[in-house]
Amino acid sequence: MCIAIPMQVVSSDALSACCRNGPEEVRVNTELTGRAKPGDWLLVFQGSAVRPMEQSEALQMRAALGALSSVMDGTATREGIDAAFADITAHTGELPDFLKPGPRGS
Structure with missing residues (x-):
């Protein structure tokens, strides 16, 4: 089963963001959602941000x-x-x- 996971942005550039999921940090593609800033939350599915989320x-x-x-x-x-x-x-x-x-x- 594949599900999207809420992740918090640690840092970002124009096309990606380093996001935290518990202790794990991963690089996420943000081309669909645009640039995110540290502290923002993104719904992430298979390495790509699907949409921004409220905390x-x-x-x-x-x-x-x-x-x-x-x-x-x-x-x-x-x-x-x-x-x-x-x-x-x-x-x-x-x-x-x-x-x-x-x-x-x-």
Whole structure:
């Protein structure tokens, strides 16, 4: 399974950025997203930045990925899973913004 990972920019140039994923640092292509500055968050898929992210969204996604990892290695707790997926467990019956229909082109 391939998934995109939120990564934080450490340094950058015109076409790439050095990004941190936990203790690991990798060079990421930023041609699709434009120049990023240190501290910015990028959603990275297979070595390329797909889109910039707000820090809150990046941290929420990292928490969810961490929770999934703990499930896979057998160390998950109910409290940890509930905390990582609080946006889902507190479901209000309304779609999250990213799933709501947006303006359609003509």
